[in-house]
Amino acid sequence: MKGHMLPREFYRQPTLELAQALLGKTLVHETPSGSTAGMIVETEAYIGPGDRAAHSYQNRRTKRTEVMFDVPGKIYTYVMHTHCLLNVVSGQAEVPEAVLIRAVEPLAGVELMEKRRGKGRPVRELTSGPGKLTKAMGITREVYGGVFYERPLYICTGREIPTSEVAAGPRIGIHNTGEAREYPWRYWIRDNTFVSRPRHESKKPVT
Numbered sequence: 001m002k003g004h005m006l007p008r009e010f011y012r013q014p015t016l017e018l019a020q021a022l023l024g025k026t027l028v029h030e031t032p033s034g035s036t037a038g039m040i041v042e043t044e045a046y047i048g049p050g051d052r053a054a055h056s057y058q059n060r061r062t063k064r065t066e067v068m069f070d071v072p073g074k075i076y077t078y079v080m081h082t083h084c085l086l087n088v089v090s091g092q093a094e095v096p097e098a099v100l101i102r103a104v105e106p107l108a109g110v111e112l113m114e115k116r117r118g119k120g121r122p123v124r125e126l127t128s129g130p131g132k133l134t135k136a137m138g139i140t141r142e143v144y145g146g147v148f149y150e151r152p153l154y155i156c157t158g159r160e161i162p163t164s165e166v167a168a169g170p171r172i173g174i175h176n177t178g179e180a181r182e183y184p185w186r187y188w189i190r191d192n193t194f195v196s197r198p199r200h201e202s203k204k205p206v207t
Helices: 008-012 016-021 109-117 128-136 180-184
Strands: 026-031 034-047 074-079 083-092 095-108 153-156 166-169 186-189
Touching: 008 083, 016 095, 016 180, 026 095, 034 109, 083 109, 083 128, 095 109, 095 128, 095 186, 109 128
Parallel strands: none
Antiparallel strands: 026 034, 026 153, 034 095, 034 186, 074 083, 083 095, 166 186
């Protein structure tokens, strides 16, 4: 796989900045059945204690959220509606924040992705959603608590995405979260066909 594994220092950025910096980077998963890789094209940030949409809202500390209180760069997985979702722990130790990886563009192991997702699907449908990408890449909640800077699940350098190509808008699927529902903390590569779904873009410039 081209590119270098990102060091742990990369994950020490403020959460909103990290969510944007992850765009264009390469997510890689090595498994006994083969390796898959995809360019990250969509993310969502969750700012812990003050974010009603975050699992760690008001510093809620449970068996599921425990890893969010750990150091940045750790792997946070959880299951929602039978789908495994993959998150990058961010912020700093004891400050429970995370970035959800919502979609990737397949780069390697496409045939293996098709086998895992079911033959006959358009390539665009393989990884255009947080549950889709984990199934396609063979990622399960067993990786919970690992780190993104060691094999077998890691993130590498990739394509640099200029700010002009980054779009921001409200997050998806977080009903009953009050004003948090409209925070423009979802980021994606504008016009990329592997983004999960467009939902309206914020009129405010990305910062």
